Amino acid sequence: MGTELQAPVRTYRVRTYGCQMNVHDSERLSGLLEAAGYSAAAEGDDADVVVLNTCAVRENADNRLYGNLGHLRPVKDARPGMQIAVGGCLAQKDRGEIVRRAPWVDVVFGTHNVGSLPALLERARHNDEAQVEIAEALEVFPSTLPAKRDSAYAGWVSISVGCNNTCTFCIVPALRGKEKDRRPGDILAEVQALVDQGVLEVTLLGQNVNSYGSDFGDRGAFADLLRATGRIEGLERVRFTSPHPAMFTDDVIAAMAETPAVCHQLHMPLQSGSDDVLKRMRRAYRQERYLGIIDRVRAAMPDAAITTDIIVGFPGETEADFQQTLDVVRAARFSSAFTFQYSKRPGTPAAEMEGQLPKEVVQERYLRLTALQDEISWDENRRLVGRKVELLVAAGEGSKDAARGRLSGRGRDGRLVHFTHAQGVRAGDVVETVVTEAAPHHLIADGPLLSHRRTRAGDASEAGTRPTTPGVSLGMPRVGVPAPLPVVTGC
Numbered sequence: 059m060g061t062e063l064q065a066p067v068r069t070y071r072v073r074t075y076g077c078q079m080n081v082h083d084s085e086r087l088s089g090l091l092e093a094a095g096y097s098a099a100a101e102g103d104d105a106d107v108v109v110l111n112t113c114a115v116r117e118n119a120d121n122r123l124y125g126n127l128g129h130l131r132p133v134k135d136a137r138p139g140m141q142i143a144v145g146g147c148l149a150q151k152d153r154g155e156i157v158r159r160a161p162w163v164d165v166v167f168g169t170h171n172v173g174s175l176p177a178l179l180e181r182a183r184h185n186d187e188a189q190v191e192i193a194e195a196l197e198v199f200p201s202t203l204p205a206k207r208d209s210a211y212a213g214w215v216s217i218s219v220g221c222n223n224t225c226t227f228c229i230v231p232a233l234r235g236k237e238k239d240r241r242p243g244d245i246l247a248e249v250q251a252l253v254d255q256g257v258l259e260v261t262l263l264g265q266n267v268n269s270y271g272s273d274f275g276d277r278g279a280f281a282d283l284l285r286a287t288g289r290i291e292g293l294e295r296v297r298f299t300s301p302h303p304a305m306f307t308d309d310v311i312a313a314m315a316e317t318p319a320v321c322h323q324l325h326m327p328l329q330s331g332s333d334d335v336l337k338r339m340r341r342a343y344r345q346e347r348y349l350g351i352i353d354r355v356r357a358a359m360p361d362a363a364i365t366t367d368i369i370v371g372f373p374g375e376t377e378a379d380f381q382q383t384l385d386v387v388r389a390a391r392f393s394s395a396f397t398f399q400y401s402k403r404p405g406t407p408a409a410e411m412e413g414q415l416p417k418e419v420v421q422e423r424y425l426r427l428t429a430l431q432d433e434i435s436w437d438e439n440r441r442l443v444g445r446k447v448e449l450l451v452a453a454g455e456g457s458k459d460a461a462r463g464r465l466s467g468r469g470r471d472g473r474l475v476h477f478t479h480a481q482g483v484r485a486g487d488v489v490e491t492v493v494t495e496a497a498p499h500h501l502i503a504d505g506p507l508l509s510h511r512r513t514r515a516g517d518a519s520e521a522g523t524r525p526t527t528p529g530v531s532l533g534m535p536r537v538g539v540p541a542p543l544p545v546v547t548g549c
């Protein structure tokens with residue numbers, strides 16, 4: 059029997075830009091490539107395949123992509139057989155333009171055909187020709203694809219893709235399409251599979267989780283899903299993102315308050331505190347409704363931590379509009395806020411609007427807003443000094459505190475806590491301790507631990523293993539086996 063030479067295993071690296079949806083899609087891309095026989099490149103090593111999973115939300119998204127592709131060109135020139143693939147929202151938007159501007163790119167795939175990556179890589183290699191394949195609508199639910207998870211103790215579980223809203227600053231609906239909801243049974247089965255592998259926390263993911271169920275005509279579906287997920291034995295923490303104030307209903311507040319596993323943490327994008335600006339953003343709620351939801355959440359869960367997203371400098375925003383945003387921030391007492399300076403996104407209605415503000419005006423308002431929010435965040439954190447907290451120990455968060463012999467973890471309210479006395483504590487374990495100090499964006503717990511629970515997630519973290527979700531077999535091609543040529547559209 060001759061010994062056939064085994065082709066060396068090709069390695070890959072996925073670089074992720076943008077939101078949690080992309081972070082989770084990248085777990086699917088890693089899972090797909092590993093199912094097709096690739097292995098992850100070691101830290102610092104060049105990879106045979108580099109996948110850029112792009113974001114299109116910010117103005118400089120394009121510059122960043124073409125800048126990165128420019129850096130990769132000499133690496134590829136020096137490494138025959140290396141392949142570069144570009145996916146995600148910017149690929150869905152720019153399509154063949156990417157290969158025209160960067161002809162050393164081998165594959166361009168979109169947000170609706172993530173599953174095509176392995177086949178396209180093989181075809182590009184077999185035909186020695188760049189492959190651009192963009193689907194106009196979702197081919198398969200990304201959650202049916204294999205996934206290699208980043209974390210041993212926490213997992214993303216998408217409940218829907220796409221969005222039915224039309225916020226005037228947002229390009230997502232154009233690139234990710236109309237909302238498609240997964241069946242509750244599929245979602246619960248995926249959560250169960252993660253819990254069976256030791257995962258303690260899941261985050262239910264959707265562009266707008268509150269409209270979950272609109273696809274199959276069940277307005278109460280999201281609250282029911284929260285309760286059902288929380289009943290899964292062994293699951294300790296349930297989070298979700300992103301809700302939408304226009305569709306946020308009281309049954310969700312009740313489900314959060316009455317389901318012990320659901321964390322009392324809510325990230326609810328405000329975007330602006332001015333009713334006029336909200337109207338031009340086409341956000342179907344106003345200041346009063348937004349603050350009403352905050353009040354009802356706090357009444358049901360006084361310990362809830364509420365965070366938000368705010369855009370400063372939307373076209374036509376006056377100083378009076380901005381003052382209303384500051385008023386809502388003072389009233390809402392967010393534990394933290396992601397604040398963005400408005401940037402034009404070509405292809406969105408807002409980009410064509412009158413009243414685009416000068417950069418220095420936007421910058422100056424941004425600084426006032428972040429100063430106010432930092433003050434509030436710090437004040438809210440100071441209230442927790444002396445409070446007992448339960449932490450899910452995190453990997454890789456708070457590296458600088460490692461120098462002080464501290465580890466870091468997340469409280470049930472999502473706050474980041476750096477704690478000492480961590481001997482024998484692993485990422486994925488659960489500890490209880492007391493907050494001794496507050497900072498604007500984190501808490502410190504320097505006292506002795508009250509308890510330390512070693513978990514299966516901690517064992518997995520220590521062993522370096524990660525949960526996988528096999529996905530349903532889509533007849534994925536193996537490395538070196540060229541797939542049949544489909545009809546390519548739109549190139």
Ligand code: SF4
Nearest residue numbers: 221223225228230265
């Ligand atoms: S809700 Fe608005 S901002 Fe969010 S993804 Fe949909 S269109 Fe974009």
